[in-house]
Amino acid sequence: MNAPAPLLVVSGLVVRYGVVTAVRGVDLAVGDGEIVSIVGPNGAGKTSLVSAVAGIVAPAEGSITFAGKGLGGVALEDVVVQGIALVPEGRHIFASLTVTENLMLGATIRRDAVAVQADIERYFAMFPILGQRRRQPAGQLSGGEQQQLAVARAMLSRPRLIMLDEPSLGLAPAMVDRVYDLLRAIREQGVTILLVEQNAERVFGLCDRVYVMSGGEFGLSGGATEVKNDPRFDAAYFGVHMRETADLR
């Protein structure tokens, strides 16, 4: 199988918060059009990794390249201009702003007002509940509705890569299904997806490739089916660091 041209390349990434090292020199490549997932338990360093790519935290070491361009020194508000959108953990919707205003903020970097409006209407058609509540403060939406809003908001920047951090956290199973359906729809638009989840079972049916992260490192990685059936999966997930598994990368 020919690997797609890498869109996002992370090499030797180290993220530190004071004396605590959250990410310990990881390498990651996401091909154009792929859905790649990072799974791992709470505290594995997944959010720190995604935050570094999004420009929220500065890496202590290593490099991040997107579409052939280094992201080192790119200001936080310019990362989205490069084509990277983030749906952060906890959604971070603007609770006091209306649903429409939240979506308009997603299109901050765009100047094509007419097309933005058309896109917003398209998302309202896709998520009728958001359309019905377009003038309501987003804080009044349910958790699942807020997640749909957060994904739609991220898509409004028309990104090449969308990163989702724990999109199913705290959602009812039926709502998680809807979020995953949405991710499939996003993929059909040709958008590359980097998905971070604690719930590993969920991602296997959706992703092309999976990285298993624990203790700030990738313990195991490979094609979704390959990782799912790997006897070392549980050990990698729960942080029994088996250096030999690094060979699989």
Added chain:
Amino acid sequence: MERFVQTLVDAVSLGSLYALTALGIGLIFGVMRLINFAHGELITISAYALLALFGLPVPVMLFGGILTAVVLALLTERAAFRPLRSADPTTLLISSFAVSFFLQKLLILVVGSRLKGLDLLPELNRQTEFLGVRLQMLQIVTIAISAVLLVGLTWFLKATRLGLHMRAAAEDFRMARVLGVRANNVIATAFALSGVLAAAVSCLIVVQTGTVQPRMGVQLVIIAFVGTVIGGLGSLPGAALGGFLVGAASIMLQALLPPDLRAFREAFVFIAVALILLFRPQGLIPARGLKERI
């Protein structure tokens, strides 16, 4: 009846002045979590700009006053607050005290500490008959200008792209930046708007008192700050309401207290403030969903 209406107009007029000052403080707090005590110096230095331009046509003076406050606000942001943007709110607060003291002492050094007379628009201090009640023209103008600025600011925040960015940044600055909202634009706009509000307050105070002096802004800012706290720090409607209530309460107490207690009216205002905070520590109109500053 006439006395009641006069007192009411007095209360609304002073309340409006404090509301404008509190809004200036609230705007900056909203986006930066900075309590900008140097806001008082924007008011003061804008008044000195009016003094320096005295003799020129009034519109030129007013424009000069506004321009001075806006430029000074932007300069303080660039020089004192931008380098500390990711610092602790306490550091920012101390920096704002430093800017405030620096400007105050600089002003004393340059123009002296004595009060100076400035007879700006004396015709506004005349009495006028309004709905059968004799009122000071200035009070009606103060209320009208405050209303126009409040409506204008609300329109700006609700109807413009930059206003939306400011509201988003006030709620969750980091997420706003992730979506591409430019921190520098939002913060500079907040400072420029706070400069416009300070200049408006400055003009109204100068017309009312006919004087300028280096500490004129400080007292106003301290009371307006109390207003932003009881209104709910970080909430603009809260700041406007809190500022208004503190000013209005002060006038009402002056009118209603027995004469021998009037000297202590501020004490009564602050007792009321303490009671409000006891029952609503988050303020009267608390800000929703305040998140990480940047």
